[in-house]
Amino acid sequence: MNIGEIIQSRRLILGITQQALAQKSGISLATLQNIEAGIANPSLSILDKILGPLHLLTQVVESHYDWNILCQLGLPINAQEQIKGVEFTPEILIDNIKIGCLKLLNLPDSRLQIAMEALIIAIKQHYPTLFKKRLEKIPLVCENFLPTKITGSHIKLRRLALAKIGQYL
Numbered sequence: 307m308n309i310g311e312i313i314q315s316r317r318l319i320l321g322i323t324q325q326a327l328a329q330k331s332g333i334s335l336a337t338l339q340n341i342e343a344g345i346a347n348p349s350l351s352i353l354d355k356i357l358g359p360l361h362l363l364t365q366v367v368e369s370h371y372d373w374n375i376l377c378q379l380g381l382p383i384n385a386q387e388q389i390k391g392v393e394f395t396p397e398i399l400i401d402n403i404k405i406g407c408l409k410l411l412n413l414p415d416s417r418l419q420i421a422m423e424a425l426i427i428a429i430k431q432h433y434p435t436l437f438k439k440r441l442e443k444i445p446l447v448c449e450n451f452l453p454t455k456i457t458g459s460h461i462k463l464r465r466l467a468l469a470k471i472g473q474y475l
Contacts, residue, residue: 320361331358350364376406380399380425380471407422420457423453424460
């Protein structure tokens, strides 16, 4: 269901005409008709105006992240399942590292944290050009996931990460 269908469905359930909803929302009837028809792409402010009288809210919610993708790309932990169709490129790896780092800030997990640190250490030590171009300037990565002291766990996990990323970097 697209946003226009959701608006139309809710409007009909509540017994509100297009004209009445347009007036309550402070938008033109033509705009509402185009949104419901899927022709118009409303801004968030217009959407909020329409959704208010329908007792609906717009909400930004963080999406689920599949750690199995990053595991296949090189995060040194066992993947729960193999994901088919994952493309192994430096760009995909770096993008997934950034997303993984963001997720770990909000959901601390020491096992994943150490694995992420080991992956970043592996890239920094063995692929310094990639690290300098794509990760070094990202405060999120360097301030939170580049440890000042490397432990035995980091070294062991770094080796595992290198075995994976060495296949495509």
